[in-house]
Amino acid sequence: MTNIERGLWCVVPAAGHGARFGGEIPKQYLPLAGKPVLARTIDRLCAHPLTIGVMVAIAPADRNWRSIACSSTKTIETTIGGDTRAASVLAGLRALRDRVKDDEFVLVHDAARPCVRTEDISRLIEFGVAAGGALLAAPLRDTLKRAGDAQRVAATEAREARWRALTPQLFRYGELLGALQAALDARVEVTDEAMAMELAGYLPLLVEGAESNIKITTPDDLALAEFILARQSA
Ligand code: C5P
Numbered sequence: 001m002t003n004i005e006r007g008l009w010c011v012v013p014a015a016g017h018g019a020r021f022g023g024e025i026p027k028q029y030l031p032l033a034g035k036p037v038l039a040r041t042i043d044r045l046c047a048h049p050l051t052i053g054v055m056v057a058i059a060p061a062d063r064n065w066r067s068i069a070c071s072s073t074k075t076i077e078t079t080i081g082g083d084t085r086a087a088s089v090l091a092g093l094r095a096l097r098d099r100v101k102d103d104e105f106v107l108v109h110d111a112a113r114p115c116v117r118t119e120d121i122s123r124l125i126e127f128g129v130a131a132g133g134a135l136l137a138a139p140l141r142d143t144l145k146r147a148g149d150a151q152r153v154a155a156t157e158a159r160e161a162r163w164r165a166l167t168p169q170l171f172r173y174g175e176l177l178g179a180l181q182a183a184l185d186a187r188v189e190v191t192d193e194a195m196a197m198e199l200a201g202y203l204p205l206l207v208e209g210a211e212s213n214i215k216i217t218t219p220d221d222l223a224l225a226e227f228i229l230a231r232q233s234a
Helices: 037-047 085-094 118-131 173-185 193-199 219-233
Strands: 008-014 051-058 075-080 105-108 134-139 144-147 153-157 163-172 205-208
Touching (some): 075 085, 163 193, 173 193
Parallel strands (some): 051 075
Antiparallel strands (some): 134 163, 144 153
16 A cells, blocks of 8 residues: 555755856756746646645755745645755655655655656656656666776776666655665765665666656756747647
């Protein structure tokens, strides 16, 4: 028995400063087709029939959240995030302590991925629940090079069996909380939830998702996301 019928909580880490983006406003608050990226991301999660609410981890000095207007009537709350993505997710999970049971599934989704498709979230939930935990991912299509000294190619890596990890990622609340806490205690920097779960001995399932689920990282990505959103609504 799972909580799927009751609905899933989503945790959205949105406490980053967007160092790779530059500029004053964190990337999750930049306008994307007339609405902040973060609002679009939350709207996408809320639009899925199986979600019940979103817990957003924001920076302690966040001055932009107040201006966010989401379209959904689902519960949207904030908590204060941490110094790393993993610490922010952990803070979001802890804020849900009284509302989610240990064996219930939660979704974690990057604030900067506003183009995720409803059907991909559905597939993630369907296959991920059966597998006990999963992430959206895309198989690597380019040839992969390892860089050596002076940015010369040191080796060509095998492309087979390599995937790019996307979000959302779906795990049981208690297992994810334990895995993230263990990684933090061991001072291992985990860059996604699946990595923490792997370190804890789990084998998350890779569920293929659309390449259009981009993470907005550079100014060019904003224009690309705008194009993707326009195509999706056409
Ligand atoms: O920087 P990067 O793109 O990897 O961040 C991924 C997600 O993690 C973003 O949504 C960002 O806001 C969030 N994050 C966070 N707390 C941090 C660092 C990043 O919530 N300390």
